[in-house]
Amino acid sequence: MDPEEFRRAGHAVVDWIADYWETVGQRPVTSQDPPGAVAAALPAGPTEQGEPVEAVLADLDRIVAPRLTHWQHPGFFGYFPANTSGPSVLGDLVSSGLGVQGMLWATGPACTELETVMLDWLADLLDLPKRFRSTGPGGGVIQDSASSAALVATLGALHRASKGRWRTDGVDRRYRAYASTQGHSSIEKAARMAGLGADGVRAIEVDPATQAMRPAALRAAIEADLAAGVVPAIVVATIGTTSTTAVDPVAEIGEICAEHGVWLHVDAAYAGSAAVCPELRWSHAGVEYADSYCFDPHKWLLTGFDCDAFWVADRGELIEALTVMPEYLRNAATESGVVIDYRDWQVPLGRRFRALKLWFVLRWYGVEGLRAHIRSGVALADRFAARVAADDRFELAAPHPFSLVCFRLRAGDEASAELLRRVNTTGRVLLTHTRIEGRYALRLAVGSPLTTEHHVDEAWHLLSTEADALLSD
Amino acid sequence: MDPEEFRRAGHAVVDWIADYWETVGQRPVTSQDPPGAVAAALPAGPTEQGEPVEAVLADLDRIVAPRLTHWQHPGFFGYFPANTSGPSVLGDLVSSGLGVQGMLWATGPACTELETVMLDWLADLLDLPKRFRSTGPGGGVIQDSASSAALVATLGALHRASKGRWRTDGVDRRYRAYASTQGHSSIEKAARMAGLGADGVRAIEVDPATQAMRPAALRAAIEADLAAGVVPAIVVATIGTTSTTAVDPVAEIGEICAEHGVWLHVDAAYAGSAAVCPELRWSHAGVEYADSYCFDPHKWLLTGFDCDAFWVADRGELIEALTVMPEYLRNAATESGVVIDYRDWQVPLGRRFRALKLWFVLRWYGVEGLRAHIRSGVALADRFAARVAADDRFELAAPHPFSLVCFRLRAGDEASAELLRRVNTTGRVLLTHTRIEGRYALRLAVGSPLTTEHHVDEAWHLLSTEADALLSD
Numbered sequence: 001m002d003p004e005e006f007r008r009a010g011h012a013v014v015d016w017i018a019d020y021w022e023t024v025g026q027r028p029v030t031s032q033d034p035p036g037a038v039a040a041a042l043p044a045g046p047t048e049q050g051e052p053v054e055a056v057l058a059d060l061d062r063i064v065a066p067r068l069t070h071w072q073h074p075g076f077f078g079y080f081p082a083n084t085s086g087p088s089v090l091g092d093l094v095s096s097g098l099g100v101q102g103m104l105w106a107t108g109p110a111c112t113e114l115e116t117v118m119l120d121w122l123a124d125l126l127d128l129p130k131r132f133r134s135t136g137p138g139g140g141v142i143q144d145s146a147s148s149a150a151l152v153a154t155l156g157a158l159h160r161a162s163k164g165r166w167r168t169d170g171v172d173r174r175y176r177a178y179a180s181t182q183g184h185s186s187i188e189k190a191a192r193m194a195g196l197g198a199d200g201v202r203a204i205e206v207d208p209a210t211q212a213m214r215p216a217a218l219r220a221a222i223e224a225d226l227a228a229g230v231v232p233a234i235v236v237a238t239i240g241t242t243s244t245t246a247v248d249p250v251a252e253i254g255e256i257c258a259e260h261g262v263w264l265h266v267d268a269a270y271a272g273s274a275a276v277c278p279e280l281r282w283s284h285a286g287v288e289y290a291d292s293y294c295f296d297p298h299k300w301l302l303t304g305f306d307c308d309a310f311w312v313a314d315r316g317e318l319i320e321a322l323t324v325m326p327e328y329l330r331n332a333a334t335e336s337g338v339v340i341d342y343r344d345w346q347v348p349l350g351r352r353f354r355a356l357k358l359w360f361v362l363r364w365y366g367v368e369g370l371r372a373h374i375r376s377g378v379a380l381a382d383r384f385a386a387r388v389a390a391d392d393r394f395e396l397a398a399p400h401p402f403s404l405v406c407f408r409l410r411a412g413d414e415a416s417a418e419l420l421r422r423v424n425t426t427g428r429v430l431l432t433h434t435r436i437e438g439r440y441a442l443r444l445a446v447g448s449p450l451t452t453e454h455h456v457d458e459a460w461h462l463l464s465t466e467a468d469a470l471l472s473d
Numbered sequence: 474m475d476p477e478e479f480r481r482a483g484h485a486v487v488d489w490i491a492d493y494w495e496t497v498g499q500r501p502v503t504s505q506d507p508p509g510a511v512a513a514a515l516p517a518g519p520t521e522q523g524e525p526v527e528a529v530l531a532d533l534d535r536i537v538a539p540r541l542t543h544w545q546h547p548g549f550f551g552y553f554p555a556n557t558s559g560p561s562v563l564g565d566l567v568s569s570g571l572g573v574q575g576m577l578w579a580t581g582p583a584c585t586e587l588e589t590v591m592l593d594w595l596a597d598l599l600d601l602p603k604r605f606r607s608t609g610p611g612g613g614v615i616q617d618s619a620s621s622a623a624l625v626a627t628l629g630a631l632h633r634a635s636k637g638r639w640r641t642d643g644v645d646r647r648y649r650a651y652a653s654t655q656g657h658s659s660i661e662k663a664a665r666m667a668g669l670g671a672d673g674v675r676a677i678e679v680d681p682a683t684q685a686m687r688p689a690a691l692r693a694a695i696e697a698d699l700a701a702g703v704v705p706a707i708v709v710a711t712i713g714t715t716s717t718t719a720v721d722p723v724a725e726i727g728e729i730c731a732e733h734g735v736w737l738h739v740d741a742a743y744a745g746s747a748a749v750c751p752e753l754r755w756s757h758a759g760v761e762y763a764d765s766y767c768f769d770p771h772k773w774l775l776t777g778f779d780c781d782a783f784w785v786a787d788r789g790e791l792i793e794a795l796t797v798m799p800e801y802l803r804n805a806a807t808e809s810g811v812v813i814d815y816r817d818w819q820v821p822l823g824r825r826f827r828a829l830k831l832w833f834v835l836r837w838y839g840v841e842g843l844r845a846h847i848r849s850g851v852a853l854a855d856r857f858a859a860r861v862a863a864d865d866r867f868e869l870a871a872p873h874p875f876s877l878v879c880f881r882l883r884a885g886d887e888a889s890a891e892l893l894r895r896v897n898t899t900g901r902v903l904l905t906h907t908r909i910e911g912r913y914a915l916r917l918a919v920g921s922p923l924t925t926e927h928h929v930d931e932a933w934h935l936l937s938t939e940a941d942a943l944l945s946d
Contacts, residue, residue, distance in 0.1 A: 003491040003492070006490070006494065007487060010487030010490070010566075013567060018479050030579075033582065035812045039586045045597050047840070048839055048841050055836065060567065068584065069579070071571075086474030087474060091529075093486050093490070094486060094533065096557065096561070096562040097493060098544075099555060099557035099777055100541055101555040109508070110504075110536070110541050113509070125519075158668075166670065168672050170673050171668035171670075185822070186822055192640060193820065194668055195669070197641050199642060242801055305572070305574060305824075306824075324661050327906075328716055328906070328916070330906075338508050348621050350778055351778075352779060360526070366522045367518075
């Protein structure tokens with residue numbers, strides 16, 4: 001495809017996306033087609049001769065788009081948001097067009113340096129501890145997701161806990177990871193991938209009212225493990241748990257970690273974005289204790305997946321854990337010791353120029369634009385929670401400090417689950433669910449930049465109407 | 474950014490990329506600026522109020538583009554290619570615009586099914602064993618890179634070698650991974666991440682002439698380990714090593730693995746693309762023994778990073794190793810057991826809609842277009858190798874079955890290293906280096922769709938001229 005063909009087809013694809021965004025709110029949020037519908041509609045293989053882009057776009061409309069879950073739909077309230085924005089798409093488009101591979105500083109100097117600077121910008125925006133800045137002993141990097149960040153943190157922690165023997169000897173004794181019962185599933189997955197096994201993870205109990213980790217229970221678990229000859233390697237504290245957005249008491253947890261020399265990783269995948277607003281920074285009290293911290297601009301900061309921002313307080317420790325240097329990657333810049341080679345900060349060797357989308361987002365929105373987006377989400381969640389609280393049939397199931405509201409019908413688990421099924425079947429909204437202290441709860445997470453008061457009110461109207469029907473059955 | 478603003482700015486960015494591709498050949502392939510030039514040119518943070526896209530594009534031109542290594546430059550002959558193409562960029566643009574998160578089938582049915590079908594298409598194109606197809610016990614998935622594929626394969630292998638205990642108990646005995654001395658650095662990195670330590674990897678000797686693994690040495694290593702109570706977990710055979718594109722004897726290796734029940738992973742990261750051409754499928758003899766196989770369409774099949782195609786012969790085994798199911802991800806489709814949830818096939822939980830770029834590439838080029846690209850690379854490498862072979866000052870340093878040529882000056886290592894430095898300083902080409910049996914060699918890897926006979930001849934002319942100067946010094 002020569003540049004002129006690309007120019008023409010590229011304009012058509014940009015138009016396709018603009019049209020999609022203009023109309024996404026009118027589509028059903030989710031497909032009701034059974035599994036296999038897409039596969040059945042596709043041919044058995046590509047043609048011998050190529051086809052024009054128009055043919056692919058036609059099939060995109062006919063086969064693919066009707067069977068998507070539309071994450072950018074204003075009625076998408078499921079999971080956590082994975083919001084994107086125009087500037088993010090454009091930054092990512094430049095990245096695709098450049099086709100740069102930033103595994104080493106030498107293979108893309110601007111790719112590496114822009115990333116370092118963007119992570120410093122973000123650290124400032126969130127008011128993270130100074131030691132996370134690249135100008136100090138730490139530094140930031142883009143991971144694909146908080147899962148990979150948890151894995152990388154776990155590996156750094158094992159390197160430290162083993163006093164460096166882990167690199168050569170592997171998991172040669174019993175190490176343990178700690179998180180609350182509400183920690184994300186990726187923490188267990190990381191521990192398993194790192195060779196600790198599911199039994200290598202201790203789930204620490206939470207306060208039933210707040211769903212936040214009980215520091216005393218963490219201390220007891222660490223001390224029991226030490227007494228049994230197990231080596232505590234890493235504690236993962238969460239700011240904004242996936243189930244309910246509970247905030248672990250990071251400062252108290254951090255003191256325990258400091259006392260025992262245990263690596264503290266703070267997982268703020270969803271709620272980290274909130275710290276761009278000074279009034280929400282209470283949630284980040286204690287992050288100065290963290291050895292590593294991550295949050296996902298691809299969740300709630302208008303940057304498309306994949307973009308997890310991950311910082312370490314001591315980059316040397318991380319690099320030592322992960323580096324391997326074969327001859328074919330040796331180069332003068334690396335040997336000078338003055339550059340960052342991000343391949344040593346992550347699982348894969350290769351990497352896209354993902355800092356571009358962050359750069360486009362941070363500049364296009366500016367600090368005030370980013371804050372406005374977060375504040376809008378919080379205000380909309382408050383608005384919805386007020387509706388729930390004012391209706392005797394419903395109850396709030398947990399505090400809602402950010403933009404997620406957990407609630408249920410007082411009539412019980414089965415009624416709540418049936419209500420979820422019914423509202424989702426309308427195709428106007430998507431909500432998901434969780435269980436809190438064993439009890440079923442619906443989750444409404446606000447985050448799409450297209451979502452307005454109108455959409456939140458419509459969601460409430462649907463819930464209220466379906467509840468009428470359901471409770472009178 | 475509303476849809477109309479996106480449309481306007483999107484056209485401008487598409488034009489920027491088209492212009493870039495039209496002029497990239499006139500830029501220096503690499504920047505000569507010292508480390509820190511980009512960081513120094515950027516402000517300390519984003520502005521309070523947002524800025525227009527035009528301001529960002531201006532800085533892209535002024536600050537970023539001059540300090541890139543241009544991987545799509547027709548004179549880029551370094552490492553392995555990381556080529557992209559117009560259709561790939563467009564497919565990825567659609568993915569960014571949709572902003573779909575395909576962690577579960579339910580969170581993007583078309584995202585999952587298109588990926589499954591594209592991997593089946595690719596398996597057909599490469600004539601891979603039937604058992605890798607999703608219609609059988611296996612199936613394919615897109616990983617970000619061959620590094621992550623090696624990690625996932627290692628984890629599946631540990632699950633098998635431990636008879637399932639690894640999931641809960643972790644690395645509770647000594648396990649071992651095997652690869653040739655020429656296996657990629659990601660194999661050691663995967664073993665270390667999985668908790669085996671660098672000592673858990675045995676580097677098996679190669680035939681000095683071919684640089685391919687010696688099966689007898691593998692057998693001896695496995696038997697010695699078994700005798701010592703170590704559990705052989707995984708063998709990684711390489712089709713197209715990074716240093717010289719050597720091809721391990723996969724059939725003989727596979728027989729040894731089958732005999733001892735060891736997981737065989739085949740890493741064809743670069744050379745897998747060659748198998749779209751029937752005349753190059755000799756390189757894939759023996760892949761029917763593989764438990765897993767991967768190659769990178771993002772290296773030599775016109776698809777932008779990140780796109781590693783990874784298959785397993787038994788998807789059940791992989792899923793069992795990697796799955797974790799918290800309440801908030803439970804859904805009816807998953808519980809029905811008839812859908813694929815790709816989160817269980819990879820390290821991260823979240824995932825982009827990466828199958829779109831493959832779909833665009835496979836359809837736009839068609840089978841013949843893809844074959845033409847591979848054949849062009851092989852022919853250009855042959856052309857270059859003939860020049861080297863015909864010049865008494867030079868010698869070929871290894872066989873060149875694909876599109877990489879390794880060569881050196883007969884005058885020795887220092888002269889060869891100096892020659893590399895001098896040609897790269899011209900800014901017209903980028904070549905990299907390796908060591909083969911301890912001796913320095915230059916590597917010229919063809920792969921960019923922009924590279925023609927003219928560029929290869931220019932590279933030879935530069936090398937020849939600089940050699941004149943150097944040898945007369």
